[in-house]
Amino acid sequence: MFYKHLVTTTNGRSTIYLYFSANYEISEDMYIVKDNQDVLSSAKNYLENLEIPYKGRDIYLVVEDVIVGRLQLKDFFKKPKYIEYIRYGKKTRVDFFDPDTNPGLKLIDVRRSSGILEEMKIGEYLFGVVAREMPFIDHPECLKAQAVLARTYLLKVLKEKKKLQELNQFQLYFDKNYLKLLWKDKFKEYRSQVIDAILETSREALTFNHEYIECYSHYQNLGRTEESQNILKLAYPYLTSVPSMENDTSTFVRYRKVSNLYLSKLLDTKIYEGMPVKILKSSSAYNVLYIQFENKVFDGLLLARSLGLSSNCYTVEVNKDYTTFLTKGCGHGLGLSKCGAKAMEDSGYTYQQILMHYYPNTKLIKASESIL
Numbered sequence: 507m508f509y510k511h512l513v514t515t516t517n518g519r520s521t522i523y524l525y526f527s528a529n530y531e532i533s534e535d536m537y538i539v540k541d542n543q544d545v546l547s548s549a550k551n552y553l554e555n556l557e558i559p560y561k562g563r564d565i566y567l568v569v570e571d572v573i574v575g576r577l578q579l580k581d582f583f584k585k586p587k588y589i590e591y592i593r594y595g596k597k598t599r600v601d602f603f604d605p606d607t608n609p610g611l612k613l614i615d616v617r618r619s620s621g622i623l624e625e626m627k628i629g630e631y632l633f634g635v636v637a638r639e640m641p642f643i644d645h646p647e648c649l650k651a652q653a654v655l656a657r658t659y660l661l662k663v664l665k666e667k668k669k670l671q672e673l674n675q676f677q678l679y680f681d682k683n684y685l686k687l688l689w690k691d692k693f694k695e696y697r698s699q700v701i702d703a704i705l706e707t708s709r710e711a712l713t714f715n716h717e718y719i720e721c722y723s724h725y726q727n728l729g730r731t732e733e734s735q736n737i738l739k740l741a742y743p744y745l746t747s748v749p750s751m752e753n754d755t756s757t758f759v760r761y762r763k764v765s766n767l768y769l770s771k772l773l774d775t776k777i778y779e780g781m782p783v784k785i786l787k788s789s790s791a792y793n794v795l796y797i798q799f800e801n802k803v804f805d806g807l808l809l810a811r812s813l814g815l816s817s818n819c820y821t822v823e824v825n826k827d828y829t830t831f832l833t834k835g836c837g838h839g840l841g842l843s844k845c846g847a848k849a850m851e852d853s854g855y856t857y858q859q860i861l862m863h864y865y866p867n868t869k870l871i872k873a874s875e876s877i878l
Contacts, residue, residue: 508524508525508526508548508549508552508684509525509526509638509678509680509681509684510524510525510681510684511523511524511525511552511553511556511558512525513558513560513562519562519563520560520561520562521562521564521566522553522558522560522562522564522565522566523566523567523568524549524552524565524566524567524568525568526567526568545567545577546565546577546579549565549577550579552687555687556683556687562579563578563579564576564577564578565577565578565579628660629701629704630682631660631679632653632656632657632660632704633697633700633701633704634679634680634681634682634685635652635656635659635677635678635679636649636652636653636656636700636703636704637680637685637696637697637700638677638678638679638680639652639655639656639677639678639723639844640652640844641725641844642844642847642848643696643699643700644699645847645848645851645852646699646702646703646851647847647850647851647855647856647857647860648844648847648848648851648857648860649699649700649702649703650703650706650707650857651842651847651857651860651861652703652844653700653703653704653707653710654707654710654711654712654857654861654870655677655712655721655723655842655861656677656721657704657707657709657710657711657873658711658712658713658718658719658721659676659677659718659721661711661718661873661875662718662719662720662721664875665718665875675722676720676721676722676723677721677723685697707857709872709873709874710870710871710872710873711870711871711873712861712865712868712869712870712871713868713869713871714742714743714744714867714868714869719742719744719865719868720742720745721841722734722745722838722840722841723837723840723841723842723843723844723864724835724836724837724838724839724840724841724842724843724844725758725835725836725837725843725844725845726752726757726758726835726836726837726843726844726845726846727750727752727791727792727817727819727835727837727839727843727846728752728791728792728819728834728835729749729750729752729792730747730748730749730750730790730791730792730839731745731746731747731748731750731791731839731840731841731843731846731864732747732789732791732793732818732838732839732840733745733746733747733789733790733791734746734840736789736791736793736795736807737807737818737838737839737840738840743866743867744865744866744867744868745840745841745865746866747789747790747791748863748864748866750843750846750864751846751849751850751853752843752845752846752849753845753848753849753852757845758816758817758834758835758836759832759833759834760815760816760832760833761830761831761832761833762813762814762815762830762831762833763828763829763830763831764813764828764829764830764831765827765828765829766778766779766824766825766826766827766828766829769829772812772813773799773802773804773809775799775800775802777799777824777829778824779824779825779826780824781799781800781824782798782799782800783797783798783799783800783822783824784797784798785797785806785821786798786803787806788806788819791819791839792819792834793806793807793817793818793819793839794806794807794809794810794818794819794820795807797809797822806818810833813831815831815833816833816835816836816837817833817834817835817836817837817838817839818838818839819833819834819835820832820833820834841864841865842860842861842864842865843864846864847860847864850863858870
């Protein structure tokens with residue numbers, strides 16, 4: 507669950523921050539209702555497995571640089587209280603189910619928390635990204651496709667003289683310590699497979715019109731990828747809607763329950779049981795473009811982001827106290843589908859064919875940058 511930690515000391519008191527991603531990992535680990543007992547147990551296991559000598563009282567949970575909650579070790583044996591993560595507001599903050607109980611959100615700068623990624627060896631950085639981003643370690647063509655995307659993003663960032671960060675909208679990074687904890691006795695085997703994929707795609711990157719592409723990817727869709735203009739409001743010739751070989755789209759179905767009181771505040775309209783709700787328009791990838799609550803119309807993508815839904819493909823059911831959002835698939839639907847790539851490899855496709863399918867009109871090149 508956690509991929510990094512930061513311990514700070516203020517006025518003699520230690521505080522620990524535990525980081526986890528807001529990508530599909532959080533959807534799987536903490537998506538529906540979890541209680542403090544579960545989270546505290548995971549936190550304690552993480553501290554013990556990494557032998558972190560933490561003697562403080564507070565544990566802060568951090569997602570995308572934002573503290574989403576505070577736990578106290580003294581509460582470990584108390585009766586659990588149920589929590590649920592909700593994403594809301596223009597700045598896409600993350601908070602507990604009832605924001606009134608946790609008004610004090612703080613920001614964490616990950617660039618100053620655990621070293622500077624620019625100073626890492628490039629190979630080690632690529633290893634941490636491919637290992638984090640591609641869940642199908644036993645599929646070499648998938649790993650190679652992910653290695654090309656990771657290298658493309660790296661080259662694009664360095665060319666634009668930007669800083670690499672562990673958390674960004676294109677790819678996430680896991681350090682070796684976390685991967686050892688995650689993979690356990692499989693660490694050497696999996697590490698070897700990932701490194702092989704990086705070496706076998708040495709210097710390869712994707713370009714469009716001689717420029718490195720925007721490396722969007724996602725976990726799973728319902729059979730088609732999304733058009734970039736529906737998500738980014740910009741049309742990229744290589745981020746178009748294409749068929750996706752998703753083997754089983756029922757494997758990522760999630761429910762999100764939101765209180766009608768909270769949803770009423772968010773939408774500035776009264777939400778009540780039995781009110782008419784209608785999906786007015788969906789994309790060719792089955793994502794909600796416009797949704798109507800009674801006589802008000804809302805942007806389906808913005809609503810999904812505001813509520814932290816795992817995808818933009820959802821249905822809505824309004825009950826007495828809660829409104830339930832049922833989502834299918836995971837991610838925005840742009841670019842490579844990780845589940846789709848797995849299905850293509852199972853059908854005999856190579857990583858080059860996988861990349862050309864999900865990023866049409868692009869060119870696979872051998873990069874000449876000396877940093878590689």
